[in-house]
Amino acid sequence: xxxxxxxxxxxxxxxxxxxxxxxxxxxxxxxxxxxxxxxxxxxxxxxxxxxxxxxxxxxxxxxxxxxxxxxxxxxxxxxxxxxxxxxxxxxxxxxxxxxxxxxxxxxxxxxxxxxxxxxxxxxxxxxxxxxxxxxxxxxxxxxxxxxxxxxxxxxxxxxxxxxxxxxxxxxxxxxxxxxxxxxxxxxxxxxxxxxxxxxxxxxxxxxxxxxxxxxxxxxxxxxxxxxxxxxxxxxxxxxxxxxxxxxxxxxxxxxxxxxxxxxxxxxxxxxxxxxxxxxxxxxxxxxxxxxxxxxxxxxxxxxxxxxxxxxxxxxxxxxxxxxxxxxxxxxxxxxxxxxxxxxxxxxxxxxxxxxxxxxxxxxxxxxxxxxxxxxxxxxxxxxxxxxxxxxxxxxxxxxxxxxxxxxxxxxxxxxxxxxxxxxxxxxxxxxxxxxxxxxxxxxxxxxxxxxxxxxxxxxxxxxxxxxxxxxxxxxxxxxxxxxxxxxxxxxxxxxxxxxxxxxxxxxxxxxxxxxxxxxxxxxxxxxx
Numbered sequence: 207x208x209x210x211x212x213x214x215x216x217x218x219x220x221x222x223x224x225x226x227x228x229x230x231x232x233x234x235x236x237x238x239x240x241x242x243x244x245x246x247x248x249x250x251x252x253x254x255x256x257x258x259x260x261x262x263x264x265x266x267x268x269x270x271x272x273x274x275x276x277x278x279x280x281x282x283x284x285x286x287x288x289x290x291x292x293x294x295x296x297x298x299x300x301x302x303x304x305x306x307x308x309x310x311x312x313x314x315x316x317x318x319x320x321x322x323x324x325x326x327x328x329x330x331x332x333x334x335x336x337x338x339x340x341x342x343x344x345x346x347x348x349x350x351x352x353x354x355x356x357x358x359x360x361x362x363x364x365x366x367x368x369x370x371x372x373x374x375x376x377x378x379x380x381x382x383x384x385x386x387x388x389x390x391x392x393x394x395x396x397x398x399x400x401x402x403x404x405x406x407x408x409x410x411x412x413x414x415x416x417x418x419x420x421x422x423x424x425x426x427x428x429x430x431x432x433x434x435x436x437x438x439x440x441x442x443x444x445x446x447x448x449x450x451x452x453x454x455x456x457x458x459x460x461x462x463x464x465x466x467x468x469x470x471x472x473x474x475x476x477x478x479x480x481x482x483x484x485x486x487x488x489x490x491x492x493x494x495x496x497x498x499x500x501x502x503x504x505x506x507x508x509x510x511x512x513x514x515x516x517x518x519x520x521x522x523x524x525x526x527x528x529x530x531x532x533x534x535x536x537x538x539x540x541x542x543x544x545x546x547x548x549x550x551x552x553x554x555x556x557x558x559x560x561x562x563x564x565x566x567x568x569x570x571x572x573x574x575x576x577x578x579x580x581x582x583x584x585x586x587x588x589x590x591x592x593x594x595x596x597x598x599x600x601x602x603x604x605x606x607x608x609x610x611x612x613x614x615x616x617x618x619x620x621x622x623x624x625x626x627x628x629x630x631x632x633x634x635x636x637x638x639x640x641x642x643x644x645x646x647x648x649x650x651x652x653x654x655x656x657x658x659x660x661x662x663x664x665x666x667x668x669x670x671x672x673x674x675x676x677x678x679x680x681x682x683x684x685x686x687x688x689x690x691x692x693x694x695x696x697x698x699x700x701x702x703x704x705x706x707x708x709x710x711x712x713x714x715x716x717x718x719x720x721x722x723x724x725x726x727x728x729x730x731x732x733x734x
C-alpha cells in the first residue's frame with residue numbers, strides 16, 4: 207500500500223482521504239491479522255500445519271480480490287480485514303512449520319531465508335507500485351492489488367506439495383506417516399536410516415514426556431512457561447515498536463517530509479526496498495555462527511544511531527536533508543533487515559515446547575499485529591503532530607530492545623527443539639505413570655514393554671513384526687524379491703527429488719507398484 211496511497215488516481219477515487227482515513231485503511235489489516243493469529247494456534251493443533259497454510263492462502267486470496275475490485279472505502283476496508291485474517295494465519299503457522307521441519311544446525315538460516323522471501327515480496331510490490339504509477343487510470347492502483355492475489359494462489363498451490371510437520375504427526379499419534387516424513391527429511395527416504403530413526407525416537411519421547419503435563423490450557427501455558435512467552439511476545443512487539451512500519455507502510459510520506467515529492471518519493475522507496483532486501487542475506491550465514499543475541503544487539507545499536515540522525519536532519523532542514531534522510535533510512539532498513547526483521551520470527555517457535563508451540567506462537571504473532579496496528583494507525587497522525595520527534599520515539603524503543611536482549615534473551619543457536627527445556631530450566635517434573643514410563647522405555651532402552659512403539663531394526667527377538675502397528679518398516683519388495691536400490695550405493699537427494707517423492711508416493715500404476723522406481727512408500731496401506 208505504501209506506493210498506492212500517494213497516487214493521484216487513488217486519492218481521487220476515494221475522495222481525497224485524510225491521513226487519519228489512510229491510517230485506518232492501512233492499519234485495519236492488522237486487526238484481521240490479530241484476530242486470526244489468536245485463533246490459528248488452536249486450529250493449527252487440530253487440523254495440522256499444512257492444511258492451515260492452505261486455508262490461510264485461500265482467505266488471503268479472497269481479501270485481495272475484494273481490494274482489487276473495491277468500489278469505495280467500505281469495500282476496501284472489508285477486503286483489508288479479510289486479507290488480514292489470511293496474513294495472521296500464515297504469519298503464525300508458517301514459522302512454526304518451518305522450525306519443526308528444520309535441523310538444528312541450520313534452523314536459523316532457513317528462517318532467515320524465509321524472511322528474505324517476505325522482504326523480496328515487499329521490494330517487488332514497491333517497484334510494481336512505481337511502474338504502475340505511469341498508468342493514467344484507476345488501474346494504477348488496481349493492478350498492484352491484483353498481483354497479491356496471484357501470490358496467495360501460488361502459496362496455496364505450494365501447500366499441496368509440502369509434507370505435514372513430523373512433530374505434529376507424532377504429537378497426534380500419526381506415527382506411520384511421521385516416520386515416513388522423517389525419513390524423507392533426514393534419511394533420503396529410507397525409513398531404516400539411523401539418523402531418521404533416532405530423530406523419530408527423540409521427538410516421540412519428547413511428545414510422551416510432555417503428555418505428562420496434562421491438559422494444555424492457556425492457564426498452564428502462562429503458569430509454566432511465562433518466561434518463554436514473555437521473550438516470544440516481547441521480541442515480536444519490539445520488532446514493531448522499533449519503527450520498521452513507519453518506513454514500510456509510509457516510506458513515501460517519510461520521503462515527502464524530507465523533500466522528495468510525488469513519483470520521486472515512490473522511486474526512493476523502491477531503491478530503499480532493494481537495500482532492505484540485500485540486508486537480509488548476511489544473516490543466512492551469521493545467525494547460526496554468531497548466534498541470535500549478538501545480531502539483535504548490534505542491530506539495535508545501528509537503528510538507534512540511524513533513527514536519531516533521521517530525526518536530526520529533518521529538524522535542521524538544510525539543503526542536504528533529502529539526500530541524508532534517504533541515506534540513513536536505508537542504513538536503518540538494512541540494520542533492521544539483518545537483525546530485528548528475521549530473528550523475532552525465528553525465536554518464538556524454537557523456544558516454545560511442542561505441547562504449546564502453536565498456541566504460544568499465536569500469542570507472539572498477535573502481539574506483533576497488535577503493535578503493528580498501533581504503529582500503522584498512529585504514524586500518519588504523529589507525523590503531523592510531532593513531526594521529526596517521531597523517529598526519536600522509535601529510537602527509544604530500540605534502546606529498550608538492546609537492554610531486554612542483553613539481560614533476558616538466551617542463546618538458542620544450534621540447540622535442538624527438544625533440548626530447550628534444559629536451556630530454560632523448566633522441564634517437566636510430573637511423575638510418569640507406569641504406562642507412560644513403558645512407552646518411553648520402548649523408545650530409548652534395550653527392552654520393549656510396549657513392542658508397538660519399538661521402531662528399531664531386528665536384533666534379538668525384536669524385528670519388523672514388533673514395529674508400530676500397521677507399519678511394515680521393511681523396504682518394498684521388488685518382483686524378484688530384492689529390495690529396490692539394494693545393489694546401488696546410497697545417494698543424497700535434492701529438494702526436487704524430495705518434492706517428487708512427496709507428491710508421487712500415493713500414485714500407483716496398474717500393477718500396484720510405486721509410480722517412481724526406487725522410492726520408498728508405506729507398504730500394505732492405502733493413502734487416503
